[in-house]
Amino acid sequence: MNHVEKQLYAAPRNYLYLYTVAFILTVLFVWSVSAVSLNDVKESGLSIAVNIISGILTPDLELLLTFNSNGVAYLLVETIAIAFLGTIIGSILAIPLAFLSASNVVPKPVAFLTRLLLIFIRTVPAIVYGLMFIRVTGPGPFAGVLTIGITSIGMLSKLYVDAIENLDTSVLESMTSIGCTTMEKIRYGIVPQLFSMFLSIMIYRFDMNLRDASVLGLVGAGGIGAPLLFAMNSYRWNEVGSILIGLVILIIIVELASNKMRSKLIKG
């Protein structure tokens, strides 16, 4: 038996574990296949698919390029505005919650309770918040803003907490040693560190919120979703095509821009 073979036989063999996991996965997979019934598929599906593709390839250019309140451009700007304002509201609301759930700032029970609250806020889907806020403000972009604001809180405060817990405390120590007061330490030691981190987190969340905001229109909370739904329900595939093209271009641009800004912010 040469060296290579010895190594080969020396490899750990936990076949029982692997086979058990594989077996469970197979059973789950087979179980999940039962969810799909092909009965719902209609003959018309294929022709609709062809129509959708031809609609995307021949978009309604008039809709795409006009700038009045019905055009795609205006709707996209409205979607951006919803996402932007929502992000700002969410990031302001998240700051106190983040400090309240940072275990090195407040006592453990308080941190635990705040985290539990955040988990509950995070589990409710955005659309449910949307439907709830429509009851408060009536349909329109305002409901969308509030929805985006509250859905952002969960993730934002979690990322904030990470930033707070990763603060470089050596800077603070050296400031103490040269005799800075607490306010000076906060102003020159903590704020500069947190400002760019928080800004980077906010930009990241804005990117995600833009996608959410484009969907919220489906429940009537403003933005580009509602016209998309109307166009689809009335089979105007050219309009659907132009809306989708506008949306995809916007999301790609925002994603590229936000990646660039964030890498600049983090690298300094």
Add this chain to the structure above:
Amino acid sequence: MYDKIFPPKKIQMPNGKTVLEKRSRTPLVIILIMAGLFFSIELTNFDINQIIKNGYKFYMIIEEMIPPKWEHLPNIWTPLMDTIKMSLLGSVLGSLAAIPFAYLASSNIVKSNVINTAARIFLSLLRTMPALVTALIATFVFGLGTLAGTVAIFLFTLSYVGKLLYEQIENAGMGSFEAMESLGMTKSQAFRQAIFPQVLPNYLSTSLFCFEGNVRHAAILGYVGAGGIGLLLDEGIGWRDYASVGMILLVLAITVFAIETVSEHFRKKLV
């Protein structure tokens, strides 16, 4: 650009040297945010008075949700299971389908710029589509029901896992791959034996993570008629039966939490 308009401040050091301090960008950032805020408030009819006046309605809805209506539980099981099945099936198929796309998109395996770029553009186009919009389109093509939801989850998983997988393949060590190629293996054989074992733990972990997120996504797909628990949510809110909505949300939270715990356990083992 910014430094040219506002030239850096010169500081004379005691030993005669001059140091340039760049002007802070903070005022510019604040001005941009303020301008953005102003236009957004104009565009979205933001009105703080309305929150003060009608805000109590939001809390009333939450108050009605507690305590949740336990009698509603038997109606929830089937749609909940449908949601889990949809996300499981979509995630498994999507992450399997991601492998060939990631293979084509990674520039160190397939040495063709055209194929790489095409595969990458395809993946990122898929990724930009919000899952709910994909589901909406799918309901037109595949009819109302869980199949449409599964397709939407499948496409989302394909794009997400595909992107992360090709980045991992590109960062994998190429030594053993080259050695195997020089022994006379074909490219796909060498990929299977040298690259795949390297990226496998990360790939499984990414797929599990995606599955976690998909359960959340699948919960709302029912809203557009793509099957699952979303339809019940929509009905509950439509009929202002908030106690039932509270029950659904509670069950959903427990399910998501359980799935996240299990998958986190396996992800920690993997990486």
